[in-house]
Amino acid sequence: MTSVTAGRADTAPFQPESAPDYLPAAILRELQLARLRSTLQRAWSRVPLHCSRMKQCGFEPGDLRTLEHIAALPFTTKADLRDTYPFGLFASPMADIVRLHASSGTTGKPIVVAYTRQDVDVWTSVMVRSFAACGLHAGDIVQNAYGYGLFTGGLGAHYGAEGLGTTVIPTSGGNTDRQIMVMRDFGVTAICSTPSYFLHLIERAAQLGVQVRSLPLRAGVFGAEPWTASMRRRIEDLAGIQAFDIYGLSEVIGPGVAVECLHQDGLHIFEDHFFPEIIDPDSGRVLPEGEEGELVLTTLSKQAMPMIRYRTRDITALIPGACRCGRSLRRIRRISRRSDDMLIVRGVNVFPSQVEAALLEIEGALPHYQIILACEQGLDRMEVQVEVTPEMFSDQIGVLERLNQRISDALEHVLGLRAQVTLVEPLTIQRSQGKARRVIDRRRAQP
Amino acid sequence: MKLHQLSVFSENKPGHVVAPCRLLAREGIDIRALALADTERFGILRMIVSDWRRAQDLLEQAGSVVRITEVLAVEVPDRPGGLAGVLEVFQGTAINIEYMYAFPFVRGQKAVLVFRFDQPDAAIACLQEAGIQVLSSGALQEA
Numbered sequence: 308m309t310s311v312t313a314g315r316a317d318t319a320p321f322q323p324e325s326a327p328d329y330l331p332a333a334i335l336r337e338l339q340l341a342r343l344r345s346t347l348q349r350a351w352s353r354v355p356l357h358c359s360r361m362k363q364c365g366f367e368p369g370d371l372r373t374l375e376h377i378a379a380l381p382f383t384t385k386a387d388l389r390d391t392y393p394f395g396l397f398a399s400p401m402a403d404i405v406r407l408h409a410s411s412g413t414t415g416k417p418i419v420v421a422y423t424r425q426d427v428d429v430w431t432s433v434m435v436r437s438f439a440a441c442g443l444h445a446g447d448i449v450q451n452a453y454g455y456g457l458f459t460g461g462l463g464a465h466y467g468a469e470g471l472g473t474t475v476i477p478t479s480g481g482n483t484d485r486q487i488m489v490m491r492d493f494g495v496t497a498i499c500s501t502p503s504y505f506l507h508l509i510e511r512a513a514q515l516g517v518q519v520r521s522l523p524l525r526a527g528v529f530g531a532e533p534w535t536a537s538m539r540r541r542i543e544d545l546a547g548i549q550a551f552d553i554y555g556l557s558e559v560i561g562p563g564v565a566v567e568c569l570h571q572d573g574l575h576i577f578e579d580h581f582f583p584e585i586i587d588p589d590s591g592r593v594l595p596e597g598e599e600g601e602l603v604l605t606t607l608s609k610q611a612m613p614m615i616r617y618r619t620r621d622i623t624a625l626i627p628g629a630c631r632c633g634r635s636l637r638r639i640r641r642i643s644r645r646s647d648d649m650l651i652v653r654g655v656n657v658f659p660s661q662v663e664a665a666l667l668e669i670e671g672a673l674p675h676y677q678i679i680l681a682c683e684q685g686l687d688r689m690e691v692q693v694e695v696t697p698e699m700f701s702d703q704i705g706v707l708e709r710l711n712q713r714i715s716d717a718l719e720h721v722l723g724l725r726a727q728v729t730l731v732e733p734l735t736i737q738r739s740q741g742k743a744r745r746v747i748d749r750r751r752a753q754p
Numbered sequence: 755m756k757l758h759q760l761s762v763f764s765e766n767k768p769g770h771v772v773a774p775c776r777l778l779a780r781e782g783i784d785i786r787a788l789a790l791a792d793t794e795r796f797g798i799l800r801m802i803v804s805d806w807r808r809a810q811d812l813l814e815q816a817g818s819v820v821r822i823t824e825v826l827a828v829e830v831p832d833r834p835g836g837l838a839g840v841l842e843v844f845q846g847t848a849i850n851i852e853y854m855y856a857f858p859f860v861r862g863q864k865a866v867l868v869f870r871f872d873q874p875d876a877a878i879a880c881l882q883e884a885g886i887q888v889l890s891s892g893a894l895q896e897a
Contacts (some may be wrong), residue, residue, distance in 0.1 A: 409874075439823050456802060485787070549774060695763045696819065697820070697821070700761075700763050700819045700821050701761075701821065701853060702759070702761035702798055702823045703853065703870075704791050704792075704793060704798060704823050704868070705794065707763075707793075707798070708793060711795075719803055730763070730765075730796050730870050731765055732763060732764065732765050732770070732817075732818070732819070733763075733817050733818065735765075735816040
């Protein structure tokens with residue numbers, strides 16, 4: 308007989324906070340249209356970039372008749388956030404802004420996002436509804452191992468879990484042995500972290516003689532990096548928990564844009580606050596439900612930083628039909644990949660162009676390089692191999708070692724994470740049609 | 755008076771040093787002196803060869819990164835105190851030895867020391883003043 312994962316549940320007590328999840332579709336669409344109108348109006352009157360973009364295509368907020376009509380508007384991209392760094396897309400004066408977060412951008416400069424009091428409340432409410440959808444409730448003891456700080460994961464999950472009435476332990480990321488001690492001694496029933504960190508935690512616990520399976524832990528809410536169905540199975544088998552996928556991005560709000568319910572059959576988007584479209588990443592054309600493409604999100608209630616048709620670069624599809632849980636919120640499939648070259652390493656966004664920028668700064672010319680990602684004991688490991696050029700080569704060991712260190716420091720400065728730098732002989736990095744393959748990702752080679 | 759030393763970058767992996775040596779052997783270039791400086795991850799192969807220009811071309815064509823450095827070769831008696839006698843010359847000067855390596859002559863009772871100085875010309879003057887012979891590349895060929 309196959310054993311059912313301990314604590315697996317198909318139903319959970321109804322939480323009043325989840326009521327908007329069950330709005331009748333017609334009412335939900337009406338609400339979306341009304342909120343979209345006011346969002347466009349706000350962006351038009353307060354954010355020069357959005358205003359000039361709308362004018363360029365002859366669009367005025369009052370023109371909006373239907374939700375589908377949004378396709379007439381241009382996209383917003385990460386480059387727009389970078390170009391208007393730090394505060395250029397804010398639609399509220401600083402006096403109304405109560406929080407700033409930042410995440411890494413493509414050139415080393417972070418992108419900055421802002422929240423009014425109401426934005427924080429909305430964010431908290433979608434996180435409350437996320438945890439409720441995962442079956443958490445008052446009485447649960449939640450270990451929040453997302454990093455607290457500029458990253459939206461830590462505080463987003465914290466406020467949500469607290470808002471739901473669970474007991475939150477703000478362990479933040481890192482210090483694995485202490486995390487295991489807390490998990491065991493405090494009787495933790497649910498955990499939030501990146502999936503890769505949780506795998507690492509299970510493995511380390513086993514080394515310390517702690518069997519996570521035998522602890523009261525019954526649920527994990529994992530996000531901030533793409534993961535596979537097989538990784539979920541592995542986590543669920545090893546830890547004896549139900550592992551849920553949560554999705555979000557700082558540019559839109561942070562975690563809490565979409566989450567799985569107990570049926571784990573796609574992620575419900577909190578459509579009363581975020582309007583999803585799936586587009587063909589090449590043509591920009593909106594694709595019908597069920598077809599795979601890039602997720603584009605428009606915020607419907609954000610005040611400090613409304614986002615209009617933001618290209619997430621995440622590839623997914625809207626799942627047709629209703630979920631067995633009864634929520635009217637539409638679902639997206641688990642994010643399978645991204646349409647650009649962004650990598651997520653230990654929850655940090657990394658672009659090969661950042662590595663290039665760091666190397667250029669040091670060398671003045673771009674050497675051939677390769678990023679190699681591997682998974683060691685459940686943790687991402689990043690190595691940057693750099694081909695030695697005659698310009699950087701020296702007959703003295705010390706000079707080369709200092710060069711190695713300088714590259715390593717520059718990468719850490721730009722990426723916000725430590726990468727191992729290896730100097731390699733010329734022509735050793737594999738090339739295809741003269742161009743070096745920039746990234747080798749061995750993390751998910753084995754299912 | 756200054757000799758041209760070839761330095762070749764090498765990863766610290768099995769088989770990585772042999773390739774340049776084999777290439778030079780095939781082309782009939784004689785390696786007069788050789789030293790390997792290494793760290794855990796990479797190494798630098800330093801060589802004095804019979805025809806440095808051709809050796810440089812061949813190695814670069816084969817894809818190696820090569821650097822030419824001017825070094826000095828000094829002949830000392832192959833007996834206790836031979837090296838110390840040379841090093842004492844630089845005591846109290848501002849001349850710095852970046853690195854050095856030694857190899858014995860096949861014939862005779864002499865050893866050759868190869869030095870990389872931060873100020874090679876000042877070092878030559880010092881050595882000559884002390885009566886220590888600095889070898890020309892021709893002298894090394896005959897060794």
